[in-house]
Amino acid sequence: MCRSMAELSSVAQAETMIRQNVGDFGVDKVLLGQASGRILRQRVMAERDQPPYDRVMMDGIAIRHGDVRSFHIHGTQRAGAPVGRLVADDSCLNVTTGAILPEGSDTVVPIERLSQQNDQFSLEPGYTPEAGQFVHARASDCRTGDVLLEPGIRLNAPALAVLAANGYARVEVARSPSIGILSTGDELVPVEGPVQEWEIRRSNEQALAGALRTRGLTDIHIDWAGDDLDDTIRALEKALSVHDVLILSGGVSMGSFDYVPRALERLGVERIFHKIAQRPGKPMWFGIGRQGQRIFALPGNPVSALTCCMRYVVPSLLTAMGARTPERFTVMLDAAIPLIPTLARFVPVRLRHDARGCACVSPQPASTSGDFSHLATTDGFVELPPGEGSASAGTAAVFHGW
Amino acid sequence: MCRSMAELSSVAQAETMIRQNVGDFGVDKVLLGQASGRILRQRVMAERDQPPYDRVMMDGIAIRHGDVRSFHIHGTQRAGAPVGRLVADDSCLNVTTGAILPEGSDTVVPIERLSQQNDQFSLEPGYTPEAGQFVHARASDCRTGDVLLEPGIRLNAPALAVLAANGYARVEVARSPSIGILSTGDELVPVEGPVQEWEIRRSNEQALAGALRTRGLTDIHIDWAGDDLDDTIRALEKALSVHDVLILSGGVSMGSFDYVPRALERLGVERIFHKIAQRPGKPMWFGIGRQGQRIFALPGNPVSALTCCMRYVVPSLLTAMGARTPERFTVMLDAAIPLIPTLARFVPVRLRHDARGCACVSPQPASTSGDFSHLATTDGFVELPPGEGSASAGTAAVFHGW
Structure with missing residues (x-):
């Protein structure tokens, strides 16, 4: 009765079969403040040149570069104010970091390099500014219409800055599938309350949910079923009616009380594979429900369940959601x-x-x-x-x- | 007027000064389902021996190890059922994975190694079980009272399993400080809506908030102030009255319109340092408010602001929250x-x-x-x-x- 190895899928075969069947869960459009860590599902283009104007990079004065070493100040070009204009080669405008460079000027002299007498600014003795210095030239980072972000990245802090700077108040991200976690086993009792010597507390669901949550898979519902075929069918039927993905722990090995594969078959779930040539996690089962639900049935042992979740469930769901970079x-x-x-x-x-x-x-x-x-x-x-x-x-x- | 390098703090000095002043934000007690990714603030002990009983590891039969090769079955020891008992050396009980080992038995024979005729199970020819096989002995993983988790870890999936298995329905984790992010600058306009040539959209706050959120710092409020001393004082006063931590971007360099340090001084915020010998991010400012609020004033340049946030703000807040492992x-x-x-x-x-x-x-x-x-x-x-x-x-x- 010893099972031959030929009945087992290899790790690579199992991974391929899951990937071929894992589908897509669609797209959500969310506010930028809710997009951190989500998987981008659209291209992001430059709304304008970046910088959108010749941008002053230091507090100081804006001048026209040349031989003049002393400048009459005739105003201030503040950040956020419409563009001003130099009136003569020996004139200057006070400028602040982030301001648009005044018309007629091409160079910024930092305040630290200047001495001031009344309305006159003079360059520090021996100091010669370089033409164009401390000006962040318009379009030097990117041009209007440039592709800045491609779909499939996880939105980190710099990507959020790019979205904000380019007017994306809402952004298309991968929808998180609705995930049901169902643990089975008469020996399992709640985390809170009494526990008999022969019972253990339900811990797999917390580990699995935690692993999913830290990857941004947060739409999770937890349930439990005893070692009873009808009970298992009832719980599975309910879960299949509301979730895109089911993750089951327990009840998938060979024993007479392992009802999960039988219950899944009764409910019309197509078995894609059962058992993988691996330790731990050999009894893992994967199938597809009538409405395309993905069902991962993992062994009940905590180490097996969590290992299978991280090796197969999480990566395949992230791939289905359009993520391009594997975490391994x-x-x-x-x-x-x-x-x-x-x-x-x-x-x-x-x-x-x-x-x-x-x-x-x-x-x-x-x-x-x-x-x-x-x-x-x-x-x-x-x-x-x-x-x-x-x-x-x-x-x-x-x-x-x- | 060129500033001497002696006025700058080194990176290490700045880090030390922040660490010495960053305080503690207390402890939250949260439901296990909300604890994923949080920083643990209590010791976690074993509620019971683990496993709590001699635990059957395979579906099969439980026997007393010896010379007998054929066993009369007189019942089933299911997982979750109180402990049963072998009646004789040539008797056995059907057992399921996770069940308590029946009294009088010491060894499990997997179903794959057996043939059955009526009520009689016989060992596969040539197969000899090892004494004690497929029994996960009580207390072989840990004993009641053993320390399983120490404070300071980030709660990952295995840690959540440990908490659940040991009856921790609620767990003490680091409280997330209330964080205000305030960007300053007349050139800044909202992400949505029109933008003039000389204006730019507010992006730093999205980047900073995103960076904090992915580290579990989620209690974030965003505001903006123009380049005006009274306006800046008003916004800072409001923020200081409700937040543990302020992160400011912009307004900290030398220019005449950089009101942030002046406004902070007026509000009684003690400056710990201003300027660090680093590029980017040299103008960074750090201080402590009258009620112990921590104020990080970062440069307004997006690269500078985000770099300073990741180099100083995030690590120091995580340290203040009791996290033991730096992410670098x-x-x-x-x-x-x-x-x-x-x-x-x-x-x-x-x-x-x-x-x-x-x-x-x-x-x-x-x-x-x-x-x-x-x-x-x-x-x-x-x-x-x-x-x-x-x-x-x-x-x-x-x-x-x-």
Whole structure:
């Protein structure tokens, strides 16, 4: 009765099958103040030249560059005021940082380089301004219509500045799918209240929801079902009717009380795959509901559930939302990790960047797939392919953060 | 009139002076579902042994280890049910993953290793179970009262699982300070609506607010004041009366219309320092209000304002909130950057981890401190000390992300 390895999908196959089936959740138009961290879904163009005018970069005076060393001041060009004008080559205007450069002037002399007597400003002895200095020339950063941001980026602080500067009071971002998290198991009781010796508190849903929330996936609803086929069908039917994505934990291995695959089949959910050649997380199940809902059924073990969530669920949802940059990156092992001939391995690690800039990770293998207490001292996990022997210290591996 | 370098604080001095004055904003007790990404402010202890019982790790049968190879089944030990008991050495109980191990048994045989005839389970020919296999022993992960989480960590997914599993329905986290962002300048107009040639849209506040929000600092209020001393005093007075922290952009350099330092002095704000030996961001100002409010007055240039925010404001607020781990880390330059003899330099970079795990950065220097359009294609900036010549490719530098 031992299952042959041929029934398992590889990590790459599973990832491909999910990506081919994960769809799109559409676009939201949100106020700029609510866009931080969201995934951009439109092109952003320059509303105007940037800077939109020859912009004064220092407080001082605006002059026409030449041999004159003393200037009669005849007014002030403040930031935010319409453009003024020099009246003669030996005249100047007081200017403030951010002001438009007065017509007839081409150069700014900072206040620190000047001495003043009544209405007359004189250059510091021995100081010669460079022509055009301290002027941020119109259109030197970009021109009207230039593409400034492409879809797929996560909106960080500089991107928000670009949006604001170009008049985007509202911005098109990826809609967050509605996600239902359903944990199953008669042994699970709420976080609050009494707990019997043979019971454990419901913790997976908090870990999964937290992982999703920190990635901007915030539309999350949590439910629970006991180890009963009818109960499981009822809970799933309700969840399928309201959510784009279901994440289930528990009930997907071979036991007689693992009702989840059976309940999903009864509800017409098409199984795309069941079981991946990996440890932890081998029993993972993925399918598509009748209305296109994506169903990720993860093992109930806390380490397995969270690892599968970070390895498959989060990246595929972000891809579906149009994100272009995967969050994973390559790191270097600082200690050996035994490989498994037939299974990919995911091993919790601590990450640090050493004094030379190397992203080094220290493996912190769990004693069992149920041991999650120690995971909170780790930063994520590395992924190692199936193989003989060990991945030695110094081996490069892909890192996924919690 | 040229200012001597002796009046400037170094980057390290500025950082120390801020840290010594940044205070604490207290503690919030929040529901677990709202704790993701918050900074933990309490110790978290194990409510029970973990696992709380000898826990079955596979679906199968529970037996007493010995020479017997065929077992009479007399019931089921389901997950979530009170503990059962083996009646004899050749008896077994059906068990499900997560169940408590029945009394009298010590070993689990997975369903895949068994054949069944009526009420009799037989081991696969040639298969010998190991004593104690597939049992996750009580207290093997931790014991009641063990410290599982220390204050100062940012609550990630595994930490949320630990909290839930140990009955923490509410958790003490750092309170987010109330932050007022005030930009000043007559040239600034709203993101929406008409804009004249000599005006620019208000973008700094969006960048600063976005940077704070992605770090969990979400209690943010935005305001604006024109270049007028009374107007600035009024706006600052209002902001000081309601916020723990003020972040100002603009109005801190030497010009006659830079009212911010004067207005702050009138309002009794104690100046801790003004100007740092750095580019960009030299005019930065920091002070403490009469009720202990922290006031960061940043230059108005977008690149300067955002760089100062990420270099000083965000890290000091997170430290004040009890966060233990700074977000900065060391990276390696992939191209040379000219140094400045008297000023530290902050240079925007793109970050990538190469195939060996090296965190490499490509310098993307801004053409001027007003050029922020190109910042959106960068990941953060590196910090280089004052010096002669250049930092060559291969030099290690501290990286700060946007």
